[in-house]
Amino acid sequence: MAELTMIEAIRAALSHALETDPDVILFGEDIGIDGGVFRATDGLMQRFGSARVRDTPLSETVIAGMAVGAAAMGLRPVAEIQFSGFLYPALDQLVNHASRLRNRTRGRLTCPMVLRAPYGGGIRAPEHHSESPEAMLAHIPGLRVVIPGSPARAYGLLLAAIRDPDPVVFLEPKRIYRAVSEAVETDGAALPLDRAFLVAEGEDLTLVAWGAMLAVADEAVARLAEEGISAELIDLATIKPYDRVAVRASVAKTGRCVIVHEAALTTGFGAEIAADLAEHCLTHLIAPIRRVAGYDTVMPYLRLEAQYLPDTGRILRAAREVMEFT
Amino acid sequence: MAELTMIEAIRAALSHALETDPDVILFGEDIGIDGGVFRATDGLMQRFGSARVRDTPLSETVIAGMAVGAAAMGLRPVAEIQFSGFLYPALDQLVNHASRLRNRTRGRLTCPMVLRAPYGGGIRAPEHHSESPEAMLAHIPGLRVVIPGSPARAYGLLLAAIRDPDPVVFLEPKRIYRAVSEAVETDGAALPLDRAFLVAEGEDLTLVAWGAMLAVADEAVARLAEEGISAELIDLATIKPYDRVAVRASVAKTGRCVIVHEAALTTGFGAEIAADLAEHCLTHLIAPIRRVAGYDTVMPYLRLEAQYLPDTGRILRAAREVMEFT
Amino acid sequence: MSTRAASFRIDCSACLDATGKPIGKLPDFAEDANTLAALYGAMVRTRAFDAKAIALQRTGRLGTYGSSLGQEAIGVGVASAMRVEDVLLPSFREHGAQLWRGVTLEELFLYWGGDERGNDFAGPRRDFPVCIPVGTQFPHAAGVALAMVQRKESGVVVAMGGDGATSKGDFYEALNLVGAWDLPVVFVISNNQWAISVRRREQTGAQTLAQKAIAGGLPGAQVDGNDVIAVRAATERALAHARAGEGGSLIECLTYRLGDHTTADDASRYREDEEVSAHWKEEPLVRLRNLLVARHGWDKAKEEALLREVRAEVEAAADRYLAIEPAPRRAMFDHLHATLPPDLAALAEEAAGDG
């Protein structure tokens, strides 16, 4: 079993998909000879040829729309948007076509495409390069939104996304592309979509997070343990449709919930989780549900980005408040 | 005081703005000689000339981007997107520019633009014409999202939006464009943004709604009254930033909350309201917060649209469940 | 100092004049009476469908509908040049093309009646349904073509849109990609001079719409879009070009929208009756009928028989459509995903209870 970083795991998954399914094709800006600006596709064009790993013109609308067309014909396009900040011109195709082609043709034409995009902050990138748009995407019926939280989950979930018969947006937390390595079984086994992963078991408090916030939350779990607080940490992994059952069960057990995300607070995906709990777990709640999120501001330029991103301190303060609530 | 429908009130507000502020210009598809497909601008081109009320080519991206450019120069563009389903190509400009021009230039360039779009279902329109995208827009820091609930509020809020020094998306619930008339003082007085309106006072239960759902919720209020249940009805009006204080105060009083919106459930704007209450009003809640929303499906074609849209029956069932909860 | 870097030319082709008199030699297919009669019959059928659809809408039995009155030669001419295995991506006004390709009248009524099942047509299974968000079909066309190339199919993709659609970024991005990758896509622009109330010359400063192809490095040409023979011939050339691996191209079909934009529109608000009347003189059916009469013994009896047959067919299809019950609420969930995630399954059950 190889020790892989997340970016390597993603590359391994793409490589496996290209090897095993002739219908898989990759396209996007700079994914060919350059191997992608983060090297997710490094070497793949050289290995599989430029017909299957293809550089596109600088046109996000046509990247998304072409994926819809190719998927409708039965290919399995895996398209890359270079940064999630440039995904908006693709949104029309996601909302008005990808997510509803199956529905509006009653299953005659389908859309087994994957749109990959690095997202989130923490790497001192220029403006428009660090935002987290998952909540907008999660509001599109018919679309899946998946965010891997570790190298192994990136490998298994990306394969699952590619094999899924419906469209998936796969957001990659670029801040942890290279942060850690872990042992990844690159045997082509997919992980289940629509399921949360339990990262740490606990009794007093449920933390829900995804993407790069998992590491921050994980540190909070350790720190809380030192204070004698036992926190459970859930990696949502599939944001839409998410594993409501797992989150509800955890909160039913702990009675307390803190949700962590980088995206702006208002209508961030944390809102959906909190709302679901306020409907289905109210009687179990012994403290207010807290959301530790990006402020409701524009993501600042790099000099202030560390001040914007939720950190362990903010999670700890929220967790303590929730624990002290009476 | 004239009896006006909502579409007439909108036209009156546009007309007043054009009369009183030479910087106001209108552009969009078919808003000139045709007066807009819903007649919001009927007669305005004829009255104010085609330099101030101007038909654009069929290009939503440039409509939005041009509004940004013109607003940055100090004009007050009021641009129309013909249906909210065609707003997605404008989203990149809203997220990456309109909402952050002031912020990224530290106030040097600003963006006092309004983007108007009819939205929502209920008029048996073709596919892609009936969706409700307010939650996506509400997730954009720096952007205001306003939805009028009555002719008088349409008049006052649209004037406020036009006069606001920052960008506003003004979503018009087309189903009630002509549903009712009411007396509207067309004296150019604006209504406050960022404030909710109390439509009905009550003690037992808080209903929160906006747009075309207000009428449906209003009927529910009447029916609940017959059953001896006193429901308070709040028109959110400004969705982002919304009047958290008013909603919290009402729920603190009633202890129960049902939120109604047409948009799909998951990450709809109801999620934000429920999440806020689950954090700030938990101790007041005596029943789960219910969201009566569009199902998490693609808005169906017209033959099924009435089955998709929340109706009084669904609100009543939710309200009764909440009342009966123990 | 200045040197020439590139030069371009846009031509316009036609086969018949407005009265149906051939201008020069006709293409071979147009010498065959059966072929011409089939083209004529298809245009008449399209017009009959349009008339019935409007009637149904006026009586509340169909949704908002956009007729193709006066533009029948484009859909029919284009589709008749295509092979079955080619793929069509129509805008909302190309009923003639869909009908020629085998979508049934009943299916079209069902779609325009507001029922998704109308898109599940038995006919050309890979053809796309009508595209409502203007211009968004062009990127799809690139993807369909890519799939064909990838699979070494010899099919060609035909994407159709209006003059208004040529202002959309989607259109240009697709043109550019098709040019860059030499994909087998034919862009057909039905220039009916209006995009709802916006005139062609307010839509763009370009002298022709065909020249927009130049931006993507593709050949572009104009054709008389009321001349079904010319449309078919131009499409055949473009398809052959693409099938030979020489890449995509664009055809601008010059026509005129004789009716309202849709049943929700009132064109008298923004254009003069005289303009419309003048264009009636150039409409496509009469001129082909004149040719049939002049060269192929078409007569009143044949004409009446055709009309009777077509109307009966349309009425029967409308009756079948009207007999179809709306789907149950549950149908909203049926094709949202291949299999409904547990999350949504719970909601679907709740929804059934809302009934």
Next chain:
Amino acid sequence: MSTRAASFRIDCSACLDATGKPIGKLPDFAEDANTLAALYGAMVRTRAFDAKAIALQRTGRLGTYGSSLGQEAIGVGVASAMRVEDVLLPSFREHGAQLWRGVTLEELFLYWGGDERGNDFAGPRRDFPVCIPVGTQFPHAAGVALAMVQRKESGVVVAMGGDGATSKGDFYEALNLVGAWDLPVVFVISNNQWAISVRRREQTGAQTLAQKAIAGGLPGAQVDGNDVIAVRAATERALAHARAGEGGSLIECLTYRLGDHTTADDASRYREDEEVSAHWKEEPLVRLRNLLVARHGWDKAKEEALLREVRAEVEAAADRYLAIEPAPRRAMFDHLHATLPPDLAALAEEAAGDG
């Protein structure tokens, strides 16, 4: 039968050859030694800024940075043809244009250092800040021009982008609108042959990028983008055209990106050193210096004085930039809205507590 509907031609202009020898008669401004020295000085200053920015980035004191090495003639040539009251909308690689227009070195360092205050430049207050989402500046340009027309100003708007930007829908939609409304916008395309790792000829099948103007009905022209005299002359023509009310146009400036795409890029992954070396022979500074030497008595002393002066200026600006403290967390809320809504005011206070 086929008739010609339209024809077009794209020309390419140049004033100097790669060695700085005039090709034909030079424009009047290029006979003036002071003017030429100013242009040369501005290019040298831009190059010095680039070098310092890269050095700062390499030592962690600046964010990701894209240099304009080899493309200095475009920014300087274009900006030198503009009036103060004209408005510039630059891409992220037109430092030369911003500097000529009066944005200070310190402000540019601050922006690229990751501080919004760098966009609040004292200089041309209506100029837009650098545009990162490729192509999105072109629609803004249309709006700026609309405002100018509306207010009867005589200004012209110049929007600059790269070869990659010409593939974006935004670019085409703006071109088309500017053509339809005859707005005073000059589109300047810095065709440096690469969009990160994608070659110009993979970006589009169009023979020239200038011909993309034809899609919008605008005139388009190529110019040698390493020839500052030619760039300025072409821009002057385009600006005069627009100022005379004759509408917008497009200039494609042919150049070459001598450096990496940005400091985050490693161009050796996708292009050969030989290609880059070959292009060094055509870079813009040497050829103008050669002209200055040949015709206007430029010499080693003048050159060294210039370099000393420019480097000192750049170092001083960098020092001032480095002394600027980051803004406090609270700054995130300061310019989100004109006045912070109560909702956000509460959050801002909470945030302060997070400190």
